[in-house]
Amino acid sequence: MTSNPQLSASKATSPSPSPIQAKHQVQLGNSDLFVSRIGLGCWPMAGITSLGISDQESIATVHAALDHGINFFDTAYAYGYDGRSDHVLRNALQSRRGDAIIAHKVGLHWDAQRQRCVDGTPATLIKNAQECLKRLDTDYVDVMYLHTPDPNVPIEDSAGAIAEICKRGWARYAAVSNVDLEQAIRFSAICPLVAIQPYFNMFQQDAVQALLPIAKSQNISMVCYWVLMKGLLSGKLQRDHVFDPADRRLTYPIFQGQAWQRAQDLLDRLRSISSELGCTVAQMVIAWTLTKSGVDVVLLGAKRPEQLIESAHALELQLTPEITAQMDSWIEVE
Numbered sequence: 001m002t003s004n005p006q007l008s009a010s011k012a013t014s015p016s017p018s019p020i021q022a023k024h025q026v027q028l029g030n031s032d033l034f035v036s037r038i039g040l041g042c043w044p045m046a047g048i049t050s051l052g053i054s055d056q057e058s059i060a061t062v063h064a065a066l067d068h069g070i071n072f073f074d075t076a077y078a079y080g081y082d083g084r085s086d087h088v089l090r091n092a093l094q095s096r097r098g099d100a101i102i103a104h105k106v107g108l109h110w111d112a113q114r115q116r117c118v119d120g121t122p123a124t125l126i127k128n129a130q131e132c133l134k135r136l137d138t139d140y141v142d143v144m145y146l147h148t149p150d151p152n153v154p155i156e157d158s159a160g161a162i163a164e165i166c167k168r169g170w171a172r173y174a175a176v177s178n179v180d181l182e183q184a185i186r187f188s189a190i191c192p193l194v195a196i197q198p199y200f201n202m203f204q205q206d207a208v209q210a211l212l213p214i215a216k217s218q219n220i221s222m223v224c225y226w227v228l229m230k231g232l233l234s235g236k237l238q239r240d241h242v243f244d245p246a247d248r249r250l251t252y253p254i255f256q257g258q259a260w261q262r263a264q265d266l267l268d269r270l271r272s273i274s275s276e277l278g279c280t281v282a283q284m285v286i287a288w289t290l291t292k293s294g295v296d297v298v299l300l301g302a303k304r305p306e307q308l309i310e311s312a313h314a315l316e317l318q319l320t321p322e323i324t325a326q327m328d329s330w331i332e333v334e
């Protein structure tokens with residue numbers, strides 16, 4: 001079991017970056033954690049909505065991340081009906097736990113009928129946290145998020161439980177996901193935050209915009225998900241792509257009808273300019289995202305090492321202001 005560095009004087013407080021990695025890292029809020037600006041999202045490892053997942057490939061993807069300077073891993077109690085992503089992460093990290101910064105989320109689970117349940121009651125959050133440490137075979141995670149506010153529980157109560165999890169040494173820092181500005185303010189009044197996790201992508205920029213005031217005034221990092229919109233913005237799904245009926249992406253409006261056609265129109269423009277630049281659409285989209293105000297870290301799910309490696313190279317891509325402005329203008333006309 002890996003112990004909490006705050007409780008163990010012999011361990012470094014956080015993995016120290018190599019000079020090459022350092023330029024692609026940010027300090028997470030007011031913490032002493034320096035995380036890569038790309039984090040590996042562990043949701044695909046759960047195999048719930050992603051097709052063709054194997055634990056072996058997921059483990060190889062975690063190793064590829066570490067080997068390419070990605071040190072930030074985003075898992076959750078609900079990433080798998082029985083904690084599959086935590087188990088994969090534990091097996092992948094083993095001797096490399098000290099190289100990884102693990103963020104976890106509690107407050108969402110699957111019931112016996114495999115229905116998604118939000119439960120932000122303090123007792124459940126504490127229980128979820130205790131269980132995730134066992135699954136990960138560690139006695140702390142670096143960051144613990146409330147996954148999403150529970151409409152039946154005052155957010156102050158859930159925040160108090162996340163603060164308690166930190167006080168017990170099970171997590172070094174607190175964070176929250178899927179909140180609006182008012183909820184973030186109420187949460188942080190009870191429990192100081194190092195990160196907020198909203199969605200952000202070329203089509204959906206509103207959540208980050210709305211949270212900017214608290215992020216700036218309290219120095220809270222924004223760690224954004226759905227940057228590739230579940231693979232759509234990698235540009236690899238062509239206009240005539242035939243989805244497997246089991247592919248749950250079909251349930252998202254952007255993968256249907258007119259919205260799909262408009263997204264493909266945008267992608268055609270991105271495909272053309274990325275081939276001129278000699279990069280991929282995914283790299284261009286990630287690089288563009290990293291220029292956006294308020295976006296500190298992008299979380300990227302990946303099913304295989306090649307996807308992660310391709311995405312990681314976006315850290316080296318510098319788009320000119322003219323190109324980012326052009327990309328902005330294409331969104332406005334969408």
Ligand SMILES: NC(=O)c1ccc[n+]([C@@H]2O[C@H](COP(=O)([O-])OP(=O)(O)OC[C@H]3O[C@@H](n4cnc5c(N)ncnc54)[C@H](OP(=O)(O)O)[C@@H]3O)[C@@H](O)[C@H]2O)c1
Pocket residue numbers: 040041042043044050051074075147177178197224225226227228229230231232234236282299300301302303306307308310311
């Ligand atoms: N806080 C929350 O409520 C919340 C919600 C959602 C997500 N998250 C976090 O954010 C992470 C990212 O979201 P996500 O995993 O749902 O979606 P995502 O990162 O938008 O998309 C991941 C999918 O895109 C495809 N892909 C990834 N890299 C690619 C590449 N270089 N080229 C081509 N395709 C590529 C893969 O699917 P295919 O190969 O099948 O195309 C992969 O499974 C999650 O893993 C999770 O950690 C948090």
